[in-house]
Amino acid sequence: MQNMVKELGAMALKAAISGFWSEILGMLWQAFFPPPFSKEEAIMKLMMEWTEQYVQRAIAAEVKNAIAGKMCTLESATDELNKCMASLKEEIEEAKKQRGEVEDAEEDLPGRLPTISRRRRSQPTTPAPIPFPESLFLECLTKHTAAKNAAWAVYNQIKTTGYKQEMAPEFQAIAWSLMTLWRQLYNVRLEKEAFEPESKKVSEDVLEAMKDEMKKLDVTAKDIMDEWKKWRKDRLETKQWRYRSGGGGSFVYYYQASVTLIDKLTGFEQTWKTEKSKNDNWPYDILTDKFKEHVKERHMQQKFIEEFVPMISTYPYVRRLIPGEETGKLIPDPLPVFIQLPTLSGWLTGNNQMDLKKDGREKWVYASIRSRDHGPIHSIAGRRGDQIDQLNFVGRGFVPLPEHNTGGEEMPEKYFQGKICGLDVGYWKDWMHRFTVFNVKNASDSWKGKSSTETTFYASGPGLCGLYSFDRPKMQADGFGGCGDALQLQMWFQPDETLK
Incomplete structure (x- = not known):
């Protein structure tokens, strides 16, 4: 899972930053649905690997039926969008080519002012420049809105579910999807503005929307991490054992104690025991809440490293899809x-x-x-x-x-x-x-x-x-x-x- 999302992120960043706006989502979904898997199998490979290892099986059905189903809807919407964007790119390239030919023809005009009769005979005729393909552009915008709505549906499902704490990998994947869609919209808006330099710079509005979207994602990422910590710690318990021998007229007492940590999620157990003490009950010191919380915290620190960090490890790079931050200093949020x-x-x-x-x-x-x-x-x-x-x-x-x-x-x-x-x-x-x-x-x-x-x-x-x-x-x-x-x-x- 971790490697697949890294591949997804690396390809999305490369395509977005290079300006190949019509190819971003094709690369994105190639990472989501790599051959030879079917869509459903690939989604399960991507989304369920971590779930099956670390999360209670009871929620697996919900993840599969709800999140994976919505992801397949998103894939279908982005497939339609990508076809439209590919056609739009071809028409824009053709329009650029025609405009270049017009400019070349104008440069070939004679430098002197000819007579009217001579101008009619010698001035080359130039075709009218092909306008920006507005109709196809608007069609692609409609498909883009549909894809973005499908992505938001996945995001809202994750944000509002009672199992949010178990959905770090799904969240990371949809964060890449949403911000990649925004970057694609920004890039294609720039293309249109290059044709119409006097028009309103809508790309600037898109940039601000991207920044706002990133802030919302950051809040949700922090919520998921905090909820995960609470949920994961609730899967830990301790049991204690105490021993005392002696009495019955004897003046010698022996004391001993142990504490066992049990991870109910993985089945892991670890025991800490004292030596046997003569006439001194100091071994009971490890039976305090202080020690029990200490060993729980130790275990949580390791589980955070092993389980949570790998599932959110590419999220800091999502921010680099924002124009102007492609090479900026990475921040760890939510880590x-x-x-x-x-x-x-x-x-x-x-x-x-x-x-x-x-x-x-x-x-x-x-x-x-x-x-x-x-x-x-x-x-x-x-x-x-x-x-x-x-x-x-x-x-x-x-x-x-x-x-x-x-x-x-x-x-x-x-x-x-x-x-x-x-x-x-x-x-x-x-x-x-x-x-x-x-x-x-x-x-x-x-x-x-x-x-x-x-x-x-x-x-x-x-x-x-x-x-x-x-x-x-x-x-x-x-x-x-x-x-x-x-x-x-x-x-x-x-x-x-x-x-x-």
């Missing part, structure tokens, strides 16, 4: 400028593979203080033994984590290869063993300890590639004493200049 990855630590990243110790109940769990801000990171150095003893994140200055560590041997500084859009971090118990970065071409660099053993790892995945790059460490544990302590890393909106 944030910065995205925080889930808080990482040897204990948080694992799944019941290591017990929480009392002295780690803060520094293994919460990244509660800000790391030094020396701007975006461009390279990393460090020190290592069997595991990583220290990482130095280098930007305008450097951020050493932990701050004071002279153990192990030096790991030389290595510069990143291009924009870093993904991270993969491996742990051995409460130590960080490996820190790997990769770019959009999947080229990677690693800093790692000498051993080859890992007990758990975190991988951000490729969901941010093309839009975001690694910025810097954002937050760290209070009293950060080892690379396995709680650490939160930040990504920054740095999109590719063109859709790829």
Whole structure:
């Protein structure tokens, strides 16, 4: 789905900006309905891939019957429009050719003023210039209005449905459709104005309408994202377990606790457990709402990267269909400028593979203080033994984590290869063993300890590639004493200049 919409957007932008206004929608619908699929099959391939993976099956029928049906109506309307526009283009080109011949003939007139009799004999006759094909132009405008109304019908269905939060991919597709239709109208208006330079510049009104349409789309995009976050979090739940033994005349009590996060949408479960404590009920600290909300937020941050961002990833480029903004600076709306990855630590990243110790109940769990801000990171150095003893994140200055560590041997500084859009971090118990970065071409660099053993790892995945790059460490544990302590890393909106 993501690649298909990228293809759609790239073709629409290329055609629109190049001025091939009669071909924009042909390219658009080639992306929507690629062979060898029928219209219905292609719509399902485009619109249902994400739905089937991440959304409850109960709404699949509604998406298919309502949204896909309206998209097929839109395709039919744009097919009629495209045929009309192709004919209009031919007539305009013929009119331009005839006008060029008239101008050439006028340039061939003798430079001197001949007598009346001589003028009658020698002055070449020139055909009257072919006028702008007004009748066909008006017919195409009628078809354009019909296509735009069909697109608005899809948009309004998405905007008003109770399942709006599950329709990010459908929204992205219809945003491209609407703005491509507007750009086509703008381009053809310019063609008409070139024939009638004294006429009202209707293209300027179209431009303002495009900007207004973009504002409406931005509001809906933000609503969809906010609704998705609420809806997705509602699919998470936690369950807890507490243990106490002893009593019956004994003065020794043992305490232990665990919390399990359950993702009801995907079936994923992750458990965090404490060690058994003697005569101290500190393990019950993880049974608080604070910790339960913390692990839900961690999971939501990862799901946002994996599920939502890829389904809206081309939307920032839609704005480039607006005349004058073809090469302008991209803005992330509705996405944030910065995205925080889930808080990482040897204990948080694992799944019941290591017990929480009392002295780690803060520094293994919460990244509660800000790391030094020396701007975006461009390279990393460090020190290592069997595991990583220290990482130095280098930007305008450097951020050493932990701050004071002279153990192990030096790991030389290595510069990143291009924009870093993904991270993969491996742990051995409460130590960080490996820190790997990769770019959009999947080229990677690693800093790692000498051993080859890992007990758990975190991988951000490729969901941010093309839009975001690694910025810097954002937050760290209070009293950060080892690379396995709680650490939160930040990504920054740095999109590719063109859709790829």
